Amino acid sequence: MIANVLVMIRKRSRTVIGAALLGCGLMTPYVALAADCPNPNALGTSRTLVVDPTEHPRIGTMQYPETLPLADHEVVLTFDDGPLPKYSNQVLAILASQCVKATFFTIGSQARFNPEGVRKLISAGHTVGTHSQNHPLTMNKMPLERVRQEVDDGIASTLAALNGDRSKLAPFFRIPGLMRAEIPEAYLASQGIQVWSADFPADDWRHVSPQRVYDLAIQRIEAKRKGILLLHDIQPRTVAALPRILNTLKERGYRIVHVVPATADRPATPTEPQQWLMHPPTETVATTRWPKIPNFVFTATRTLPAPVFADMDWRDADILDHAQHARVAVPVRTPWPQPQLTLLAPVSTLPIPAADVFRVPEALDLTLLAARSAASRRLAQRATGPAVGAPRAQAISAQQARHPKQAAHQIPAAGHGRIHGTPMRVAPPAANNASVRIAKRTPRAEASAAGKRVPD
Numbered sequence: 001m002i003a004n005v006l007v008m009i010r011k012r013s014r015t016v017i018g019a020a021l022l023g024c025g026l027m028t029p030y031v032a033l034a035a036d037c038p039n040p041n042a043l044g045t046s047r048t049l050v051v052d053p054t055e056h057p058r059i060g061t062m063q064y065p066e067t068l069p070l071a072d073h074e075v076v077l078t079f080d081d082g083p084l085p086k087y088s089n090q091v092l093a094i095l096a097s098q099c100v101k102a103t104f105f106t107i108g109s110q111a112r113f114n115p116e117g118v119r120k121l122i123s124a125g126h127t128v129g130t131h132s133q134n135h136p137l138t139m140n141k142m143p144l145e146r147v148r149q150e151v152d153d154g155i156a157s158t159l160a161a162l163n164g165d166r167s168k169l170a171p172f173f174r175i176p177g178l179m180r181a182e183i184p185e186a187y188l189a190s191q192g193i194q195v196w197s198a199d200f201p202a203d204d205w206r207h208v209s210p211q212r213v214y215d216l217a218i219q220r221i222e223a224k225r226k227g228i229l230l231l232h233d234i235q236p237r238t239v240a241a242l243p244r245i246l247n248t249l250k251e252r253g254y255r256i257v258h259v260v261p262a263t264a265d266r267p268a269t270p271t272e273p274q275q276w277l278m279h280p281p282t283e284t285v286a287t288t289r290w291p292k293i294p295n296f297v298f299t300a301t302r303t304l305p306a307p308v309f310a311d312m313d314w315r316d317a318d319i320l321d322h323a324q325h326a327r328v329a330v331p332v333r334t335p336w337p338q339p340q341l342t343l344l345a346p347v348s349t350l351p352i353p354a355a356d357v358f359r360v361p362e363a364l365d366l367t368l369l370a371a372r373s374a375a376s377r378r379l380a381q382r383a384t385g386p387a388v389g390a391p392r393a394q395a396i397s398a399q400q401a402r403h404p405k406q407a408a409h410q411i412p413a414a415g416h417g418r419i420h421g422t423p424m425r426v427a428p429p430a431a432n433n434a435s436v437r438i439a440k441r442t443p444r445a446e447a448s449a450a451g452k453r454v455p456d
């Protein structure tokens, strides 16, 4: 078996093997890093991915169809909103201890206050992109001029910390609050800047515990098994959670990929278009060929973590606490919105049928009348029997005559035994038959029948 594999490998050119190894992240960067890293148990950076922003202007499956062309169990670390020395420096130290490289999206105003912080990111070998000048959470509503100002000022402020050296700043941008819109996306694309969304956040900007940040990061990474992790280097809970996140990633066989922009001297890593999709379409899975759904957040997350109370952001938590201690009755019924009748589809109106639709033709009327007369006559014949039973038989006949339909289904009394101990016998039909009376329509029945010819 091994011999066969060796033969197959020998048949391939060195170039092909090299490209394959680079694609799998098994080539020199990892070996070189392992040699450089003082920590033999470090997670390390498995490879460097070079991307061309103009070829793939928007990435991150939280909002876009494409994401970085990562292999299974490959993760890219990103940190927003810095630099803020108190916490950014701790994040830098943790990353250094694990020998991993990340991408930082700095805020222009932060860079103005802490230019040294920007330089530390660069000198540590991380990639630095930008995150606007003032971190407005309304970029999705801004006109082009304001978008341009936020983007350009943020870049200028970060560049100022780098003495204007554009080669040190990556053309990567993350929209504050991920408030994407066509205007900022189009402007950034026109500037050759790549918009970075993410594949999974860890909610570290919210008021949650470091444990929660750790849990969310790991759960969401495990759900997709590869992608861009969104963190913030200005949060103490992130600093607290980061060492455990990195340790767990190493334990579970994940690898960290460092992303850098393509330049004239550094061509983009060769990739296939389908590698930029989180789940490339296959011929064997029919569902992957259905039309794409809109860009929802977490659309591809298979398992979502159960929500915890801390995630609710309720300001009236105290009230609920009281309620749960039975001081105040907890509302049993959830105030679901009431169904709105106005939302129902309007019922189409049908035309009123014409009166002649219900009119029975003269010939058919006579036929029905004759059939009913015949049935009544038969009933009367059965009812009229022996002389002693005659009064009773006539009574039955009269009753049945009033209800000819029911009479047709009644079992006749004749032939079923004795009446008052006297055997019954069948008598010949009487001339004065009740059927005659049945056949005739009384004035009342006639009026009733006439009335039925038109609907109410």
Ligand SMILES: [Zn+2]
Binding pocket: 080, 081, 131, 135, 176, 177
């Ligand atoms: Zn931010």
